[in-house]
């Protein structure tokens with residue numbers, strides 16, 4: 240390509256006028272047709288599934304329960320012998336040890352990832368600190384942080400939650416739990432090997448895909464084994480209608496292996512196509528794996544705790560199919576300005592904007608469900624975390640849509656602004672929602688209450704204030720950095736030095752988050768050693 | 784079925800959630816229409832035709848934008864566009880890429896050198912007594928007159944060369960004179976060094 244650049248340019252200029260018309264026309268018609276087809280499809284889903292859903296509602300809601308709002312604070316007991324309660328207890332009994340195992344792994348990776356993230360952050364403004372250790376240099380410790388979050392904390396927590404929720408919603412005990420045990424063990428072994436490889440400097444060299452492909456084979460086998468019981472349980476399910484959370488979780492479990500396998504085939508991807516694949520993967524791991532797992536959790540726990548149905552099945556459909564359709568095409572917005580065909584970039588930008596639709600459909604749906612019940616946000620730990628997380632989903636997604644526009648991206652790309660956005664999404668939204676879900680699930684799988692409401696509140700405030708400082712400082716610093724880089728009259732070093740104070744603030748915010756995580760894990764250990772023994776009253780938050 | 788007992792935590796829960804049949808609120812539908820419309824307009828107006836090799840093809844002088852001084856840096860252009868073939872010392876590679884140092888083409892008529900840069904050259908060509916038969920790419924669509932003038936002026940003043948600078952007007956005239964040309968010059972027989 241390079242040697243013929245001159246000739247290619249002449250050719251491009253010559254055929255441009257005709258070519259210009261057809262590329263735009265093709266892209267436009269493909270876009271309009273596909274979106275129209277999508278809307279028709281959603282509409283048809285809605286009409287054909289309605290009668291079923293009305294019937295299914297009765298199955299899910301035991302007679303006499305419809306419309307009663309129960310505050311978990313009140314500890315209202317359902318009548319014993321209630322069929323739903325029996326199903327629930329059966330489902331929980333079948334998943335408890337497994338979910339417990341996943342959560343223990345998640346806690347461990349959360350601590351590892353926090354330590355690595357904090358180290359990486361400090362290295363950026365104190366470059367001489369620990370500089371003699373190769374594995375602690377920014378390039379490696381940052382990568383260790385990213386991978387510990389991406390393949391440790393997030394999937395262990397998310398899959399643990401899915402394993403707990405799916406059998407409950409299917410009213411079916413989990414079938415084949417030993418497969419998932421084995422799978423999780425392999426997965427964690429792979430992650431330990433992968434982080435070790437990165438620490439000694441072995442890497443595949445692509446962001447999000449750094450772990451050497453030989454180790455990836457273990458992830459594939461482990462992940463497949465975790466999937467087996469979920470598939471078996473779906474096959475044996477005892478309800479006809481699938482609640483929204485099941486759609487999201489089921490699809491996430493199908494999408495991830497496809498992404499991971501395609502992205503890691505050695506020797507298949509080259510050049511520009513490799514870069515395009517890299518961000519197709521990078522963005523879809525976020526959008527089609529972590530996001531649906533977290534959204535499914537919100538869809539389950541939010542109505543569960545306030546005791547009201549999700550208000551609109553129609554909005555759920557719009558949100559789900561919109562996400563499923565648009566997300567897969569947005570990865571190109573990471574390559575704006577790169578040597579990638581223009582139509583691919585433009586398509587990814589418009590689909591990024593289209594993401595506003597499912598995001599707001601979800602937001603409106605949850606808002607309507609929550610309306611009039613905001614007081615529960617104060618008392619229920621789960622709801623407080625999940626409410627915060629849900630809001631951050633809306634915020635980070637809308638931010639992302641606009642960040643994809645060329646005018647914004649020209650400034651934000653290659654700056655800390657992007658890192659702030661990444662943490663708003665993966666921390667503010669996904670991680671906070673997972674925290675909330677874990678606060679709900681642990682008492683069910685362990686049979687013990689959380690010992691201290693004060694520690695829960697402390698965890699919440701450290702995390703919430705920490706991510707706020709983190710996000711605000713890097714957003715401002717990143718934007719100024721981008722403007723400095725674009726200003727031809729300023730030396731490049733200006734754009735580097737001006738970020739120093741913001742990077743220090745990031746370390747402050749990150750340290751608060753890390754303290755929150757330590758509190759969380761210590762609290763969990765207190766629960767395990769029986770600090771709450773004998774109490775059956777839930778740990779509810781009071782005024783703070 | 785597996786063993787189970789109903790714990791107090793499970794007992795005090797609300798029933799599992801389900802979906803109500805609320806309609807999609809109309810502002811939501813309006814929003815769908817709005818975003819859809821925006822995207823259609825965006826596609827029709829966006830610059831989709833950017834050649835896909837562009838990201839690799841631009842040189843540092845283009846990327847750094849217009850300099851306030853207005854002076855184009857011929858040395859920087861040479862370093863980013865020509866050294867790969869003609870080498871930093873202007874000596875070329877024997878038998879493959881002809882030298883620019885002491886070349887009769889470089890030192891000769893400025894309009895001829897400009898024509899070579901504008902349209903490129905293929906086929907037989909003799910430089911300092913040696914015959915070459917390679918492909919010299921065209922830069923006419925990539926570089927402006929001012930940049931070509933700066934490049935040639937630079938080349939004509941380096942490595943012992945000492946010919947006069949080339950003016951922007953000369954390049955503009957050469958561009959005009961050959962404006963119908965679509966293929967590179969076919970070596971010496973089409974564009975002799977001296978006429």
Ligand code: HEM
Nearest residue numbers: 353356357359360381388658661665666746749750752753
């Ligand atoms: C569990 C919560 C966390 C999650 C989910 C998370 C997620 C991420 C992600 C996705 C990236 C990659 C960003 C990119 O692509 O540029 C990243 C990078 C990073 N994270 Fe975290 N993070 C978490 C906690 C933390 C904490 C507590 C710190 C400590 C200050 C931290 C500091 C960093 C740093 C320094 C980077 C590298 C950014 C760069 O390349 O400049 N993270 N994190």
